[in-house]
Amino acid sequence: MTGHVFTIAGGKGGVGKTTTAVNVGVAMQDAGYDVVIVDADLGMANLAAMLEIDYDTSLHEVLAERAAISDTLTEGPGGVTLVPGEQSLEAFADADPAKLRKVIKTLSNAYDVVLIDTGAGLSHEATVPLGLADSVLLVTTPDSVAIGDAGKTAQLAKRVDGEVIGAILTRAEAQEEIDEVEREVAHPLLAVIPEDSEATTNEPLVLNFPDSPAAEAYRRLATALERILNGEPVDTIVEEETEWFPSGDEVDESEDDEDDSGGGVLGLFGG
Template identity: 35%
Template sequence: MTAEIYLILSGKGGVGKTTVFSNLATSIAMLGKEIIIIDADLAMPNLGLVFGMIDPPITIHDVLAGSEPLEKAIYEGPNGLKFIPGGESIEGFQAADPSHMIDVLDNLKETADYILIDAPVGLNEDIILLLPAVDHIIIISTPELISMADALRMLLIAKSADSIIDGAILNRTSVYDENSAIELLEKTMELKILAVIPDDINVHRAGLNKIPLVISNPDSPASIAIRKLAAQLIGVEFIPDTKKSGIIQKILGALGFNVNSNERPN
């Protein structure tokens, strides 16, 4: 097996990149694929938090600093997903050498079907160095004009580095802005829309519970969009499983997780 490597980018913060990223990866794992995800945002990592890991003992920073072996920084998430979180310390950030990320990918690519890299906001020099090593690039944007303008900048930078962007995920959309945003991205920027994810209050609730939305509420509007994208990326048909999702909801509810209410949390 040789992994297909995806780099997930965003032009600005606050577009829900890590949330979409982690749920997309979880969805791919739920489809039976071996997947490893990496937090490459060395300055402001938060991938571990998504999976309920506040202070991982060994992180990608330690690996990039050469102080710990790669295998010790790999943790198991839901459905067999494996993830490599980042660390929070200033010392770890200063010690990490981003140029070693290529070596990390080389060591991992024979151990999984897919590798997803959660990149920092924008395209800094460290990420530009990664572009030749990845197979696919996806930009996450929202329908806001500023976010789409930043997506265009990312597109231009990637093209200048002779990299091809597969397309964009349009996140947090509403019926009021979806069509105009799609038209701007596809017709004006010539950027293919891979998925349109609706604004969904269940995303916030899943974040509070530290459970991926596609597990806690697999039939919510955002979950369905993400799961469809996962099926599309790996080349299988998307088949909703409402009976299974009902059982999951009951189990999580019995454990005290608030997954059924449609009211906005305070």
């Protein structure tokens, strides 16, 4: 039985795709799954740099047929395995995205979960991972451009036979933002990651700041993905996992309560 391949995608850069891949990967590894995270952002790879991890061989070298995928496997935080990418233009020019299919097939035969971190935009190298996934996850911030680009990514995934199972809203601060994403993105909202200053540094958050609201949200997302691995319907998962979203009335009450140590909406997102 092969592992499940999740592609983490979104048309706009900087929405938190890599952060999501890292935190979900570590949480699922902690839950007992053997997880590998692939930095398939061929133009602007940043997985190794974000985690401050040194590596010997990159995915780019494999896609240029100068190395084997086994040469790239690098130990990451929390026991996850990483397949890092390079940041140089020369490496990007030599890498053939078409060869990514064989890489992912090899990894899915060796790991329970393969998380593909993708690049921004609608280029060929960003499109290939959409067609390789068992499940595509859309990542967006509340920014209207990011939401629109997530929708375009979903349309593109459909064209290459990728199955989008849901969306992830990052940097959320208000219920209105959640409502807008639910209106504009025609897929279930699997997780809401609250705006959290700790989430921008010291990754992975689930290890370094485990009690933060964002870390809790990533763990909830990982649990939802585990249930998808077990064949549960996405609609059931969303119904149960979104009960912790703040309602408009709860948001207004928290903003008026000076003694609320949860910090308004941010505190409510923590459950």
